[in-house]
Amino acid sequence: xxxxxxxxxxxxxxxxxxxxxxxxxxxxxxxxxxxxxxxxxxxxxxxxxxxxxxxxxxxxxxxxxxxxxxxxxxxxxxxxxxxxxxxxxxxxxxxxxxxxxxxxxxxxxxxxxxxxxxxxxxxxxxxxxxxxxxxxxxxxxxxxxxxxxxxxxxxxxxxxxxxxxxxxxxxxxxxxxxxxxxxxxxxxxxxxxxxxxxxxxxxxxxxxxxxxxxxxxxxxxxxxxxxxxxxxxxxxxxxxxxxxxxxxxxxxxxxxxxxxxxxxxxxxxxxxxxxxxxxxxxxxxxxxxxxxxxxxxxxxxxxxxxxxxxxxxxxxxxxxxxxxxxxxxxxxxxxxxxxxxxxxxxxxxxxxxxxxxxxxxxxxxxxxxxxxxxxxxxxxxxxxxxxxxxxxxxxxxxxxxxxxxxxxxxxxxxxxxxxxxxxxxxxxxxxxxxxxxxxxxxxxxxxxxxxxxxxxxxxxxxxxxxxxxxxxxxxxxxxxxxxxxxxxxxxxxxxxxxxxxxxxxxxxxxx
Numbered sequence: 001x002x003x004x005x006x007x008x009x010x011x012x013x014x015x016x017x018x019x020x021x022x023x024x025x026x027x028x029x030x031x032x033x034x035x036x037x038x039x040x041x042x043x044x045x046x047x048x049x050x051x052x053x054x055x056x057x058x059x060x061x062x063x064x065x066x067x068x069x070x071x072x073x074x075x076x077x078x079x080x081x082x083x084x085x086x087x088x089x090x091x092x093x094x095x096x097x098x099x100x101x102x103x104x105x106x107x108x109x110x111x112x113x114x115x116x117x118x119x120x121x122x123x124x125x126x127x128x129x130x131x132x133x134x135x136x137x138x139x140x141x142x143x144x145x146x147x148x149x150x151x152x153x154x155x156x157x158x159x160x161x162x163x164x165x166x167x168x169x170x171x172x173x174x175x176x177x178x179x180x181x182x183x184x185x186x187x188x189x190x191x192x193x194x195x196x197x198x199x200x201x202x203x204x205x206x207x208x209x210x211x212x213x214x215x216x217x218x219x220x221x222x223x224x225x226x227x228x229x230x231x232x233x234x235x236x237x238x239x240x241x242x243x244x245x246x247x248x249x250x251x252x253x254x255x256x257x258x259x260x261x262x263x264x265x266x267x268x269x270x271x272x273x274x275x276x277x278x279x280x281x282x283x284x285x286x287x288x289x290x291x292x293x294x295x296x297x298x299x300x301x302x303x304x305x306x307x308x309x310x311x312x313x314x315x316x317x318x319x320x321x322x323x324x325x326x327x328x329x330x331x332x333x334x335x336x337x338x339x340x341x342x343x344x345x346x347x348x349x350x351x352x353x354x355x356x357x358x359x360x361x362x363x364x365x366x367x368x369x370x371x372x373x374x375x376x377x378x379x380x381x382x383x384x385x386x387x388x389x390x391x392x393x394x395x396x397x398x399x400x401x402x403x404x405x406x407x408x409x410x411x412x413x414x415x416x417x418x419x420x421x422x423x424x425x426x427x428x429x430x431x432x433x434x435x436x437x438x439x440x441x442x443x444x445x446x447x448x449x450x451x452x453x454x455x456x457x458x459x460x461x462x463x464x465x466x467x468x469x470x471x472x473x474x475x476x477x478x479x480x481x482x483x484x485x486x487x488x489x490x491x492x493x494x495x496x497x498x499x500x501x502x503x504x505x506x507x508x509x510x511x
Contacts, residue, residue: 031122032121032122032125032249032250033250033252035250035251035252036249036250036251036252036255037121037125037250039246039248039249039250039251039259040125040129040246040249040250041125041128042242043129043242043243043245043246044125044128044129044132044246046238046239046242046243046246047129047132047133047239047242047243047246048128048132049235049239050132050136050235050236050239050240050243051074051077051078051132051135051136051139052232052235053232053233053234053235053236053237053239054074054136054139054232054236055070055071055074055139055232056228056229056231056232056235057228057229057232057233057236057295057299057344058070058074058139058142058143058146058232058343058344059071059224059225059228059229059232060223060224060225060226060227060228060229060230060231060232061143061146061223061224061229061292061295061343061344062146062147062223062224062343063147063221063222063223063224063430064224064225064439064440065224065429065430065431065432065433065439065440066146066147066224066430066431066432067224067225067228067432067440068431068432068436068438068439068440069147069151069430069431069432069435069436070142070143070146072151072435072436073142073151073154073158074139074142076142076151076154076155076158077135077138077139077142077158078135080155080158080159081134081135081138081158081159081161081162082131082134082135083159084134084158084159084160084162084163085130085131085134085135085162085166086110086111086127086131087109087110088109088162088163088166089130089131089134089162089163089165089166090108090109090111090127090130090131090166091105091106091107091108091109091111092104092105092106092163092166092167092170093105093130093166093169093170093173093174094108094126094170094173094174094175095107095108095109096108096175096176100176101176102171102176102177102178102181103167103171103178104167104170104176105170105174105176111123111124111127129246130169133165133169133189133192134162134165134166134169136189136192136196137161137162137164137165137192137193137195137196138158138161138162138165138196139196140192140193140196140197140199140200140344140346140350141157141158141161141196141199141200141203141346142154142158143200143343143344143345143346144200144201144203144204144342144343144344144346145203145204145207145420146343146344147210147343147427147431148207148208148210148211148421148422148427149207149420149421149422150418150419150420150421150422150435151431151435151436152418153414153415153417153418153419153420154420156414156417156418157203157410157411157414157420160410160413160414161199161407161410163410164195164199164402164403164406164407164410165191165192165195165196167402167406168191168194168195168399168402168403169191169192169195171191171395171398171399171402172184172186172191172395172399173186173191179391179394179395179398182391182394182395183375183377183387183388183391184358184391184392184394184395185307185308185311185361185365185373185374185392186306186307186357186358186361186395187244187247187262187306187307187308187309187310187311187373188243188244188246188247188262188305188306188307188309189243189247189306189307190303190304190306190307190353190354190357190358191354191399192306192354193303193306193350193351193353193354194351194354194355194358194396194399194400194403195399195402195403196346196350196403197346197347197349197350197351197352197353197354197403198346198347198351198399198400198401198402198403198404198407199403199404199406199407199410200342200346200347200350200351200403201335201340201342201346201347201351201404202403202404202407202408202411203346203407203411204340204341204342204343204346205340206408206411206415206420207420207421208341208421209339209340209341210341210343210427211424211427211428213341214336214339214341220292220336223291223292224440226291229291229292229295230291230295233295233298233299236299236302237270237298237302240266240270240302240305241263241266241267243266243306244262244263244265244266244305244306244309244310245259245260245262245263245266246259247262247309247310248262248310253370254369254370254371255371258310258368258371259310261309261310262309262310263309264314265305265308265309265310265312265314265317266302266305266309266317268314268317268318268321269301269302269304269305269309269317269318269320269321269324270298270301270302270305270321271318271321272301272317272318272319272320272321272322272325273297273298273300273301273321273322273324273325274294274297274298274301274325275322276297276321276322276325276326277293277294277297277298277325277329278294280293280325280326280329281293281294281329284329292332293329293332296328296329296332296345296348296349297324297325297328297329298325299345299349299350299353300324300325300327300328300345300348300349300350300352300353300356301321301322301324301325301353302353303349303350303353303354303356303357304320304321304324304353304354304356304357304360305317305321305357306353306354306357307354307357307358307360307361308357308360308361308364308365310368311361311365311366311368311373311374312360312361312364312365312366313364313366316360316364320356320360320364323356324352324353324356327352327356328345328348328349328352328353329348331347331348331352332345332348334348335347335348351400354399355396355400358392358393358395358396359389359392359393359396361379361388361392362379362380362388362389362390362391362392362393363379363380363381363382363389364379364381364382365377365378365379365382365384365388366378366379366382374388422434
C-alpha cells in the first residue's frame with residue numbers, strides 16, 4: 001500500500017503535521033505531536049552528554065602534557081561552535097527565505113520564535129538536536145589538530161568550520177537539500193563524520209605531524225591515558241544508543257518499534273565489530289590486544305550504524321559491523337605511511353565509518369513500512385535496483401568534497417589571521433603548560449617557584465651542569481624565557497636544588 005502512495009500522502013499518513021507559517025519550516029520527519037515530544041528532547045540531552053565521551057577518548061589518546069588542552073578544545077566546540085550554529089548554522093540547514101537554494105538555506109538566522117508560534121516546540125527541539133550534531137563535527141577536527149595547534153587559532157577555526165557541517169547537513173536533511181530530494185538516506189548523522197572526517201584529515205595534513213612523529217619511520221606516540229580513553233568509549237557507547245534510537249524522532253504509531261530496532265541494530269553492529277577487532281588485533285600483535293585499534297574499530301562501527309541502524313537486518317548489522325572494524329584497523333598504518341599524523345583517526349575511524357554506513361544503506365536497506373524513510377525503496381542486495389546505491393555513492397562523494405576542499409580555504413584564512421601551528425619548543429613542553437599554565441594534575445600558579453643554583457641537562461651523549469645565578473622564577477615565565485632558546489627536543493630536563501623543586505611538574509620531552 002505504501003508503494004502506491006505519493007510522497008506527500010505517505011508523510012501525512014505517518015506523521016502529525018503542525019500548521020506552517022512563513023518564518024519557520026521543519027521537515028516533515030521532525031514535526032512533533034505532543035505524544036512524541038518527550039523522547040527526542042530526552043535524546044537531545046543524552047546526545048549532548050556524548051561530548052564527555054569524545055573529550056575523554058581524545059584526552060586519553062594524546063600525551064598527558066596535552067590532555068587539558070584537548071578538553072579545553074572540546075569546551076570551545078560546544079560554546080563557540082554552538083553559538084555559530086545558533087547564529088547561522090540552523091538557518092543554512094533549514095532556512096526558508098526567498099534566497100534558499102538546493103545548496104543552502106536562507107533565513108531563520110539567530111534562531112528564535114515568537115510566543116504563540118505553533119512551531120515553537122518543533123523549532124527548538126530540532127535546533128537542540130542538530131546543535132549537538134554540529135558540535136560533534138567540530139570535535140573531530142579538534143582531534144586532528146591534537147598536540148600541535150594554538151588554542152586561539154582553533155577557536156577561530158571551530159567557529160568557521162560550523163559552516164561546512166551546516167551546509168552538508170542541509171543537503172541531506174533540509175527540505176531544500178539536493179541530496180534529500182535526490183533520495184539519499186542518512187538516519188542519524190553519517191554526514192557528521194563524512195564532513196568532519198574529510199575536513200579533519202585535511203587539517204591534519206595541512207598542519208603537519210607532531211614533532212618527531214615520523215623522525216624514525218613509523219613511530220607511534222604512546223597514549224597518555226588508555227584508561228580515560230576506554231572510559232570515554234563506554235560513555236560514547238551508551239550515548240550512541242540514544243543517538244540512533246532518537247532518529248525515529250518519537251514513539252507514536254510505528255515509530256516506537258523503529259526506535260528500539262535502531263538501538264538493537266546499533267548494539268549488534270558494535271558487538272560484531274568489537275569481537276572481530278579483539279581477535280584480529282591479537283592476531284596482528286601475536287597475542288596482545290592494541291587498545292587504540294579496539295577503540296577505533298568500535299567507534300567506526302557506531303558511526304556506520306548512524307546511517308542505517310533501523311533499516312538493516314540484524315544479521316547484516318553484525319557482519320557489516322565486523323567488516324567496518326576490519327577496514328578501520330587496516331587504514332591506521334596506511335595513514336602513517338602517507339605521513340599524515342591523525343591522532344584520533346579522522347580518516348580511518350570517522351570518515352570510514354560514515355562512508356560504510358552510506359554504503360550499507362544502498363546495499364542492505366529494507367523498506368520500513370509504514371514509515372516512508374526510503375520512499376518505498378530497498379537496497380541493491382535486498383531486491384532493489386541500482387538507483388539507491390548510486391544516490392548513496394553520490395552523497396559520499398559530494399559530502400567528502402565539501403569537507404575536504406571546502407576546509408582548505410577555511411584553514412588558509414584562519415591560518416593567515418592566527419597561525420595554527422605551535423612553535424617546536426612549546427610543542428615539546430606541552431600545550432597544557434604553554435597554553436593554559438596547568439598540568440593534568442595540578443596548577444602551576446599554586447606551586448612555590450623554585451630557587452636553584454644549577455640546572456642539569458641530560459641526554460644519551462651529554463651530561464652538563466650549568467651554573468646559574470640563583471633567582472626566583474615564575475614557572476610559566478621560566479618556560480617562556482631563555483631555556484626556550486635551547487633545542488628542547490634533544491634533552492630530558494631535570495632540576496636540582498632544594499626539596500621544594502620535587503613538587504614542580506617537570507617537562508620530559510620524548511625523544
